[in-house]
Amino acid sequence: DIQMTQSPSSLSAFVGDTVTITCRTSQSIGTYLHWYQLKPGKAPKLLIYGASGFLREVPSRFTGSGSGTEFTLTIGGLQPEDFATYYCQHTYRTPPWTFGQGTTVEIK
């Protein structure tokens, strides 16, 4: 099974800051890596697919990069609604399709 290592587990930032979350995998997965946002009591939301794929409904301040075993999610200019928990997940080949441990972004 592919192991996911997501860091940091939490971070504090001000509105307007730029933050970066990292996800590393135990073996190369090409770009079969996705990022999700989770807020309490709400359905999780897909932010980035295929490591860097944009979705029309997601604000452009969310960008993803990477391939192979190292990936990043960058939020450029945090907004109040961005304070949430973020997860990476791989869907490389056959399951299990593991999630990272999550990163909670809190207001400083």
Added chain:
Amino acid sequence: EVQLVESGGGLVQPGGSLTLSCEVSGLNVGNNYMNWVRQAPGKGLEWVSVIYRNGDTFHADSVRGRFTISRLSSQNTLYFQLNSLRIEDTAVYFCTAMLSGADHYYAMDVWGQGTTVTVSS
């Protein structure tokens, strides 16, 4: 608009059973990869099970042999049969669809709101 609506959660004793349902609208449950993902209290997301378009199924080691994913195309509904439930199965269970398939590298494009399963004596 695509919508996934889960139901069937509740309180059950250890060793008991429960059937979760996910009513799907806006897409054909038989033509998409459909998953169950769960989140235990205070924990992260855990992928649990998938059913492929061709009917193949996969389950996480933690539930294999106890949980079964299935679908009924005539009802456009995804099901999750949970048997031999354990306290550690307590979680919110989400139904998800890989709507864009290979175009989105099999990302989970659509999620339901979740249904809560509590296993306790």
